[in-house]
Amino acid sequence: MKKHTILAVDDDRTNLQIVRDVLEKDYDLQLAISGEMALRFVSRRRPDLILMDLMMPGMDGKETMRRIRMENANQKIPFVFLTANQSPEEEAACLDMGASDFISKPIVPSVLERRISRIMELEDFHHDLEAKVEEKTRQYQELALESIFAIVNIIEAKDEITEGHSVRVAGYSMALAKAMGYDEQRVEEVYQTGLLHDVGKIGIPDLILKKEGKLTNEEYGEIKEHTSIGGHILAAIETMGYLADGAKYHHERYDGTGYPQGLKGDEIPEIGRIIAVADVFDALVSKRHYKEPMDTEAARNEIIRGSGTQFDPKIVEVFLKLMDDGTVDRIRSQSIRVREPEE
Ligand SMILES: [Fe+2]
The missing domain is CATH 3.40.50.2300 (Response regulator)
Structure with a gap:
């Protein structure tokens, strides 16, 4: 020795x-x-x-x-x-x-x-x-992240067209949290929460999720349920109590017209307001069953248009900065495929 x-x-x-x-x-x-x-x-x-x-x-x-x-x-x-x-x-x-x-x-x-x-x-x-404590902590964190990615694979296996969505939303959300001054631990929590924001889609029938035409009111009502279902699923992970809010509140709107609760402004937990911007941006620039991808500039204008009504203006402001300094592009191009594409 x-x-x-x-x-x-x-x-x-x-x-x-x-x-x-x-x-x-x-x-x-x-x-x-x-x-x-x-x-x-x-x-x-x-x-x-x-x-x-x-x-x-x-x-x-x-x-x-x-x-x-x-x-x-x-x-x-x-x-x-x-x-x-x-x-x-x-x-x-x-x-x-x-x-x-x-x-x-x-x-x-x-x-x-x-x-x-x-x-x-x-x-x-x-x-x-x-x-030893350090090693155990590292193992525990790794296990947590691996479990989260296993769930992400389940979400994305439901609908191949949204492949990579969870990882990109998590990436944008994490960048927002960092730019908003969150500490390292909270930034990591935001990342994990972003990964699981759509977990409730597990409970929505494929026919509705993958429908190409317009949804009936009833079908739209069912889609909306993914927020509450997600919140419910994640509430079971008590040691990571922060996870549920992202799933539950990412479709609330700043003006109070969102779902599931119709919360307004700061009543919406900040994580919900963060993921809302990240989620919509990614949906806009991606292909969906019902639409073609939008180009970045048009998506940027959409986000600006939603500032103060759909989105928290403070968060929009930060997101625009992240678009301007190239962070958003970088995350978009780096986002890894969590599931191999079918041949
Ligand atoms: Fe969603």
């Missing part, structure tokens, strides 16, 4: 000599005789532990620790202070700053050896645990 690197900092060379005698055989031991020297060392290489004299001329131990920890990557380095009859208040202050332990001077070699090895064991255990 690779030896841990320990940086020992003390202005007293006799102390450093004792530290060296005790620790050199088990660790990659580095020595510094001042805070400044310690800072220079850490800027080149990150030790696994810093053993530091509290009282040093010039930059003292506390100040050196503060400066080292200013760097984000250094915040987890454990510090152990060497103290010579410091007050309990002083020790408490150091602990508050995040010191792991104290070793009092004069240094007792057997104590030094045991304390350091105990701390290093704990550190290893901690790193191990962190790595």
